[in-house]
Amino acid sequence: xxxxxxxxxxxxxxxxxxxxxxxxxxxxxxxxxxxxxxxxxxxxxxxxxxxxxxxxxxxxxxxxxxxxxxxxxxxxxxxxxxxxxxxxxxxxxxx
Amino acid sequence: xxxxxxxxxxxxxxxxxxxxxxxxxxxxxxxxxxxxxxxxxxxxxxxxxxxxxxxxxxxxxxxxxxxxxxxxxxxxxxxxxxxxxxxxxxxxxxxxxxxxx
Numbered sequence: 001x002x003x004x005x006x007x008x009x010x011x012x013x014x015x016x017x018x019x020x021x022x023x024x025x026x027x028x029x030x031x032x033x034x035x036x037x038x039x040x041x042x043x044x045x046x047x048x049x050x051x052x053x054x055x056x057x058x059x060x061x062x063x064x065x066x067x068x069x070x071x072x073x074x075x076x077x078x079x080x081x082x083x084x085x086x087x088x089x090x091x092x093x094x095x
Numbered sequence: 096x097x098x099x100x101x102x103x104x105x106x107x108x109x110x111x112x113x114x115x116x117x118x119x120x121x122x123x124x125x126x127x128x129x130x131x132x133x134x135x136x137x138x139x140x141x142x143x144x145x146x147x148x149x150x151x152x153x154x155x156x157x158x159x160x161x162x163x164x165x166x167x168x169x170x171x172x173x174x175x176x177x178x179x180x181x182x183x184x185x186x187x188x189x190x191x192x193x194x195x196x
Contacts, residue, residue: 001132001139010128017121021111025121028110029103030144036098038185043098048126049174050097053189075187078145080176082133089134090149090172 037078049082100126133174145178 001009007026011019033051036043043051053076061072082090100122108118129147132139139147150173157168178186 001137003141006128006132006139006141009132010125013128014124016117021113022121025107025111025113026125028107029122029125030141032103032106033098034144034182034185036102037182038189040189041096041098045100045103045126048130051176053186076189078176078178078182078186080145080147080174082174086130086133086174087171089130090174 040076045083047083047085049080049086051078051080053077054079136172141179143179143181145176145182148175148177149173150175 003026007019007023010022010026011017017025033043037051037053040053042053056075056077058074059072060069062069100119104115104118104122107113107121108115111118113121129139133147133149136149138149141147152168152171152173154170155168157166158164159166
């Protein structure tokens with residue numbers, strides 16, 4: 001499901017918000033999440049999960065096409081961990 | 096301080112002109128819809144932000160890291176989030192001190 005599918009889906013699931021507002025609101029929310037992560041802030045959405053940064057050390061790597069060896073500098077990458085609640089919803093107990 | 100639904104709602108209310116109530120309802124609704132989609136087994140691709148993919152893991156042997164006791168890790172479905180290029184680029188040069196997890 002892509003962003004536009006998501007807007008249509010969310011729009012069809014409720015009647016309080018206009019589709020154009022949903023479009024803008026999703027943009028604002030995702031931009032804010034990105035901005036917060038870029039500042040190194042951790043994000044905790046109760047019931048859904050948390051976003052944080054993970055550190056990656058520099059390492060030697062190879063260009064798989066040419067076999068050329070290059071050095072990748074250390075960096076941070078965004079990381080998401082699903083909440084227990086979401087995990088349980090995706091993995092219902094077999095009964 | 097971690098960013099929570101409260102901060103997200105505040106930003107939304109400032110930026111879009113939603114009332115506090117509307118902004119809170121929207122944020123709750125938005126993450127609930129994402130959860131429902133993942134629960135149904137739908138993957139979500141948000142261009143500019145990232146992809147929420149699903150991976151089905153097989154059962155595997157594991158250990159309790161504290162006691163060392165063997166334990167079975169049951170088969171499970173996990174969310175794998177892969178940030179898009181735009182988000183990766185914004186984040187990678189973060190130079191500050193890492194917040195404690």
